[in-house]
Amino acid sequence: MAQIGDILINSLEFAREMRRLTGSFPVLSLRRLADVLANDNGSLSWVALGECDADHKLFLVIEAVGELQLKCQRCLGALTFGLKIRSRLQLVPEGAAWPDEDLEDDRVDPIEALDNQSLLTLIEDEVLLALPIAPRHPSCQLPGYDDGSSAVSPFATLAKLKKH
Numbered sequence: 001m002a003q004i005g006d007i008l009i010n011s012l013e014f015a016r017e018m019r020r021l022t023g024s025f026p027v028l029s030l031r032r033l034a035d036v037l038a039n040d041n042g043s044l045s046w047v048a049l050g051e052c053d054a055d056h057k058l059f060l061v062i063e064a065v066g067e068l069q070l071k072c073q074r075c076l077g078a079l080t081f082g083l084k085i086r087s088r089l090q091l092v093p094e095g096a097a098w099p100d101e102d103l104e105d106d107r108v109d110p111i112e113a114l115d116n117q118s119l120l121t122l123i124e125d126e127v128l129l130a131l132p133i134a135p136r137h138p139s140c141q142l143p144g145y146d147d148g149s150s151a152v153s154p155f156a157t158l159a160k161l162k163k164h
């Protein structure tokens with residue numbers, strides 16, 4: 001099977017023919033995520049669907065599911081993020097009018113239709129949009145921060161010694 005990074009589609013054709021492609025790829029393929037990841041373990045499963053509606057408007061539906069190890073913005077440790085996206089993208093052919101934002105369904109985002117659309121780039125764009133802005137563990141400390149609760153008190157150590 002072709003590597004995701006090599007898959008280029010003619011997006012209008014893909015939509016018009018209502019094609020469907022599916023696969024999975026390692027998280028490390030998402031190079032633009034490098035800064036926000038604690039590590040690149042794991043993989044993502046994806047589906048790309050072409051759609052043509054009754055008005056002959058053309059769409060690409062991008063779905064991706066998997067787990068990302070995001071970097072916690074407080075302790076810089078790994079934070080597991082369950083990613084599940086489904087984006088419906090309206091293809092706007094070159095030279096065609098861009099859909100009016102106010103009138104359009106806000107569940108649909110317009111994108112420029114390309115002859116050589118990289119599926120990986122498209123999936124990566126959607127993943128980036130779906131990430132939390134400042135991911136943090138519900139409770140954690142800055143590295144090096146010590147509020148005394150994690151350190152063993154010298155008295156506790158002493159008490160332990162006395163028991164034996």
Ligand SMILES: [Zn+2]
Pocket residue numbers: 072073074075076077136137139140141
């Ligand atoms: Zn943290």
